[in-house]
Amino acid sequence: MPRALFSIALALATLLLAGCAPREGFGIVEGTSPEQAPEPWRVSEATLFIAETGPEQDGAEFLIPDLHATRSTIRLEAVSRRSIAATLACEGPFRIQTADGTARRFSQGRSVDLTLPNRGQGAASFVWQPDSATCRLSWGDDHTVTLRPESEAAPWLAELSLDASLACRTRSTEGLDPLQRMFLDEGPMLQTCPVTPGPVEVLSDPLEALNARIEALTGRRVSRDQLTAGDPDMPLDFSNAPRLELIQLSYLHIRSDFVGYLTARMLAHHAIRGTQVRILATSLLMLEEDRIFYDSLAARYPNIQIQYYQWDYPGIGRPDDVVNQLHRVQHTRAFLALSRDPGRSRYIFGGRNLHDGFFFSEPFDLQDWPFLHTYDEGAFQDLGFYSVYEDVELGLSDDRAVRNIAAHHLALWNRDFETHRAGPLQTGTTDRLSGMRHYLSLPWADGRDQIRWFADAIDAASEEVLIVTPYLNPPPEIQAALVRAQARGVTVRMVVRLESTDPAGFVITALNRRYAAHYAGLFEIEEYFPRPRMMHTKLMVIDRRLAVATSTNLDHRAFWHDTENGLIFLDTPQVGMLLDLVEDYRQTSRRLTADEPLHPLSEVLFNWAWLRSVF
CATH class of the missing domain: 3.30.870.10 (Endonuclease Chain A)
Structure with missing residues (x-):
């Protein structure tokens, strides 16, 4: 659909869906106090993106989100414009569904040849269960990715997720x-225990906020002149970069623009060194060129995982659910970097999204970088719009405070994909x-x-x-x-x-x-x-x-x-x-x-x- 027609389509969809207006309380359960849930208690999903040229790291691994999961559905999706012939094998039994809808079960140690359709034409998927153990996907000229359960491959991350x-x-x-009682509220909404926040930087200046992200991932800031020049290939010095266990980004909206490319370069530096990187964004707001950019990044580095959030509650089957699928979005914010080195963890939180409109007053001309997108300052009410925002963020650097917060973001990432609930709740x-x-x-x-x-x-x-x-x-x-x-x-x-x-x-x-x-x-x-x-x-x-x-x-x-x-x-x-x-x-x-x-x-x-x- 041409972007200029997006707002018209949105208005028409709104009018059409009004006849399916959700009843009060639809999709909402009664609030209950957090309690320990039985395990395993959820189903999980993940997407492994595949490029013809293979991953850009030896011994590439993809973590299967197995924590508390009865099963995990792993989508195998090609980012290429041509189909990819691949072979999947697991140590234990597994089920696979090919792009044409054919489903088959395979016994222990078996392998299956499958074709991943070209981008936009669907994906294959397989259902992993605990007895499936380690799997291996291979294609092309000796390209391979090993798929291992998170609880086995990253026990430190599993421990933080399970014990926090x-x-x-x-x-x-x-x-x-009254305010103390309010602060210590024990209602159903998830709240961490209080901690001393430690040093907190108020990041109201947008370039300082961008520089705080650069410093969190490289260990050094850059000059304001370098940032305002808008060169996506500007030098970045990683000589003082921290050793990171986890980078987790959570935004309503991310783009393949100047800020997006700088971020991707920093994520790639850490991913190739084994850091687990997770990106959570809203599916509905992603243009195709943005998806191609981030999907290709994940294909090069399989330890970069992406979740494109979309509300989907199976089993309801009423017209009401159409409204929620189009309307409910992922609106949390986080720029989270966890390090085992004292004083090197960072958390940046506020209202900003991860694109140029929150950092620069005008869009950059990125035509010399064909894999990036130049957003139109004059676009009106469509997903290609360029608006300039004033916002504020808080930058935290206290190790205990950052890990305290990380528990919630890990829980959101590890939610049940059938009900979108988080838990079990310690x-x-x-x-x-x-x-x-x-x-x-x-x-x-x-x-x-x-x-x-x-x-x-x-x-x-x-x-x-x-x-x-x-x-x-x-x-x-x-x-x-x-x-x-x-x-x-x-x-x-x-x-x-x-x-x-x-x-x-x-x-x-x-x-x-x-x-x-x-x-x-x-x-x-x-x-x-x-x-x-x-x-x-x-x-x-x-x-x-x-x-x-x-x-x-x-x-x-x-x-x-x-x-x-x-x-x-x-x-x-x-x-x-x-x-x-x-x-x-x-x-x-x-x-x-x-x-x-x-x-x-x-x-x-x-x-x-x-x-x-x-x-």
């Missing part, structure tokens, strides 16, 4: 103040009354508990609730908590963005402007629009003591549908650092008034209950 605490219990909350205990926690929201698995948490946190406020958000369509429970706070004398202040140039931005802008028109007379609402950039930051600070830096927008979609995560701080220096950032925003913001004009479509779209529920 995904939830936390407090020994007592007696005598605590539960820790704590006596700490302050520090930092990481949360992971899976709304269909925890009963949308993030809504309850935000509402309870607002209810705990005694002086001020400060919210920074680019989206203004809060769930009713959170809106009610804000109104209650204002009624009891708490200052409710919002720093917002009203205009949106995101895909489907006409809906977002209409809902934002409706909220502003209705509530600017009740709350203190300020519009921050640092043109040509769009504010994309998501923060909440309560009573200048509790701060939440989050991927979660203040809208129904974030709380009802998408994977989300965040960092919660109580009585730490980071709260003041985030408040200083917001004060910088406010220096150039516009205070909205009670007579703020409505968007022409505001009431129509808001009163369309289903549409409001998915935005």
